[in-house]
Amino acid sequence: MQLDEAKDKFIQAWGALGSQWGINRTMAQVHALLLVSPESMSAEEIMSALNISRGNANMNLRALIDWGLVSKEHKAGERREYFFAEKDIWAVAQQVILERRKRELKPVLRVLEDVKAVEGDPESAEVVAFLASIENLHNIVGQADRFLEVVVKSDRNWFFDTLFKIVNRNA
Amino acid sequence: MQLDEAKDKFIQAWGALGSQWGINRTMAQVHALLLVSPESMSAEEIMSALNISRGNANMNLRALIDWGLVSKEHKAGERREYFFAEKDIWAVAQQVILERRKRELKPVLRVLEDVKAVEGDPESAEVVAFLASIENLHNIVGQADRFLEVVVKSDRNWFFDTLFKIVNRNA
DNA sequence: GGCTGTATTCAAAAGTAACTGAAAGTTCCG
DNA sequence: CGGAACTTTCAGTTACTTTTGAATACAGCC
Numbered sequence A, B: 001m002q003l004d005e006a007k008d009k010f011i012q013a014w015g016a017l018g019s020q021w022g023i024n025r026t027m028a029q030v031h032a033l034l035l036v037s038p039e040s041m042s043a044e045e046i047m048s049a050l051n052i053s054r055g056n057a058n059m060n061l062r063a064l065i066d067w068g069l070v071s072k073e074h075k076a077g078e079r080r081e082y083f084f085a086e087k088d089i090w091a092v093a094q095q096v097i098l099e100r101r102k103r104e105l106k107p108v109l110r111v112l113e114d115v116k117a118v119e120g121d122p123e124s125a126e127v128v129a130f131l132a133s134i135e136n137l138h139n140i141v142g143q144a145d146r147f148l149e150v151v152v153k154s155d156r157n158w159f160f161d162t163l164f165k166i167v168n169r170n171a
Numbered sequence C: 001g002g003c004t005g006t007a008t009t010c011a012a013a014a015g016t017a018a019c020t021g022a023a024a025g026t027t028c029c030g
Numbered sequence D: 001c002g003g004a005a006c007t008t009t010c011a012g013t014t015a016c017t018t019t020t021g022a023a024t025a026c027a028g029c030c
Helices: A005-018 A025-035 A043-048 A054-066 A089-117 A124-155 A155-167 B003-020 B025-035 B043-050 B054-066 B090-119 B125-153 B154-170
Strands: A071-075 A081-087 B070-074 B082-084
Touching: A005 A025, A005 A155, A005 B043, A005 B125, A005 B154, A025 A054, A025 A071, A043 A054, A043 A081, A054 A071, A054 B003, A081 B090, A089 A155, A089 B003, A124 B003, A124 B025, A124 B090, A124 B154, A155 B054, A155 B125, B003 B025, B025 B043, B025 B054, B025 B070, B025 B082, B043 B054, B054 B070
Parallel strands: none
Antiparallel strands: A071 A081, B070 B082
């Protein structure tokens, strides 16, 4: 496999993964492209590598910057901006977890807490079933949230050691 | 808050969460509806509760059955089918992880392995940068995959104890 | 077999999300 | 200040996804 072919295969796969997880496919592709590029790239270069328009490139680069996954730099004597991705994948994972926890997990936890305040006969089958499911869900989502908080805050070595032990203890 | 209001709030939130994670919004809503329903429901009941067409209800119920989250039953003397969700949220979480690992994580791991076979000067900055990122990614995604495999196979009590210890050790 | 009540399918329509490209905005330099 | 080089915005378009509903298939009963 040639390098260009391998890059393209990776970019397509990363785009597909992103879109299956609710991330704009092009945004994931731009991220993939920058992840495997040794140099920072200009908007022009990204546009032609992925065959996308200027507006599209700009929007998705801004979104990636917003997620904390990509930064801009200026090269001496050049006016145009160059973009590069955080290459440390552990840091990338932490950042993605941080954002998704904030954007998606927190709001749903909030709703799970709110709906516990349902009125009505606490003996009725309807209310009992509702509260039972909501409470179970709240426990599990809450536990997952606390675990992910640890992931986001923890040192990579400590975390990987711990994970490794869990995986092997159970093997 | 009245029960109907709370149910609706939960169904909307669950639908929104699903759609942010690449799950059809209606499928997540049907799942939410069945999760908090004390009795199994017919297609008619689901259609009217969510204001969706028969075709839509049928398709999403089948998808939920396919994911292993919902089952059918027949009531004595009735011709129509009734649907109910797995209420054990730990089992639901395991099932969702199982499916997403199979559908999405495995294919991307496969690609990460494949593209390591890139040809070309292993000294060139392009190839070096490409392989470095791919290998880091492969390590992290692989570790996550092995961890999730443990989650899927493990006993809920053991798992929650372990998670609890991790969360508190790091607090 | 034929009839009835239900489930399933799928082509067309509606709805949603993403993309384009050109116009407006910004920055920097002489 | 004027204008070149670039970035940002956004209305209109395109492409994709979801939904509908009517046709079809099926299962059970008489």
